[in-house]
Amino acid sequence: VTRRPKILNINLFGPFGAGKGTQAELLAKKFKLAHFVAGDLLKDEMRRRTAFGREVDAIVRKGKLVPDRYIRELLVRFLDSLPKTKGMVIDGSPRNLPQKKLMDALLATYERTPIPILIDISEKESFRRLGLRRICVACAHKPIGKDLNKKDCQRCGGRLVIRFDDRPDIIKKRMSVYKKEVLPVIRSYKRSGRMYTVNGEQERADVHKDILKLLSRLGYKP
Numbered sequence: 001v002t003r004r005p006k007i008l009n010i011n012l013f014g015p016f017g018a019g020k021g022t023q024a025e026l027l028a029k030k031f032k033l034a035h036f037v038a039g040d041l042l043k044d045e046m047r048r049r050t051a052f053g054r055e056v057d058a059i060v061r062k063g064k065l066v067p068d069r070y071i072r073e074l075l076v077r078f079l080d081s082l083p084k085t086k087g088m089v090i091d092g093s094p095r096n097l098p099q100k101k102l103m104d105a106l107l108a109t110y111e112r113t114p115i116p117i118l119i120d121i122s123e124k125e126s127f128r129r130l131g132l133r134r135i136c137v138a139c140a141h142k143p144i145g146k147d148l149n150k151k152d153c154q155r156c157g158g159r160l161v162i163r164f165d166d167r168p169d170i171i172k173k174r175m176s177v178y179k180k181e182v183l184p185v186i187r188s189y190k191r192s193g194r195m196y197t198v199n200g201e202q203e204r205a206d207v208h209k210d211i212l213k214l215l216s217r218l219g220y221k222p
């Protein structure tokens with residue numbers, strides 16, 4: 001009999017457009033998990049002008065990538081602020097093998113080794129979905145689902161345009177970074193036999209259901 005950790009910790013992986021963020025939010029709600037998104041937390045630190053945020057800001061302003069040790073520091077702060085009984089869902093990290101090594105070690109010391117789940121979609125589908133994404137010029141609302149086909153924002157009536165970082169040339173560049181850096185992380189989890197995969201090429205609600213089924217098999221129920 002294996003002893004299961006009582007606290008649910010999940011790490012979601014998937015190509016752009018796989019819907020990691022949406023699934024993370026659904027899971028966070030269902031299981032009352034804290035949501036770790038490195039990018040959002042970094043932005044928050046910068047916005048609040050904390051000492052840490054100002055350091056990161058200086059790096060970003062120089063057009064440099066935020067070094068891995070800052071991601072580690074961010075995770076430490078997050079973990080320290082988390083009640084011991086609260087689970088977490090990680091969304092979008094680690095982004096490369098050195099980050100994985102660093103995060104695996106750190107999460108283990110907090111006894112929070114996460115269940116890695118890959119929301120799998122093909123490269124073709126990833127391109128297609130990124131090409132569909134829009135943002136409202138007036139209120140920055142990002143429509144999802146059926147609202148993607150509308151011309152105007154459902155919230156304020158503003159015009160919907162392609163997001164700047166969804167231009168084909170930028171998508172291609174991000175995709176090649178994904179292949180070069182994130183795929184090795186996924187392969188590494190697969191090699192150790194720990195990666196769970198769900199089919200991401202179905203309705204959001206069905207992806208969510210599949211993840212719930214998987215977690216239930218592993219002994220986690222909301």
Ligand SMILES: [Zn+2]
Pocket residue numbers: 136137138139140141153154155156157158
């Ligand atoms: Zn709007």
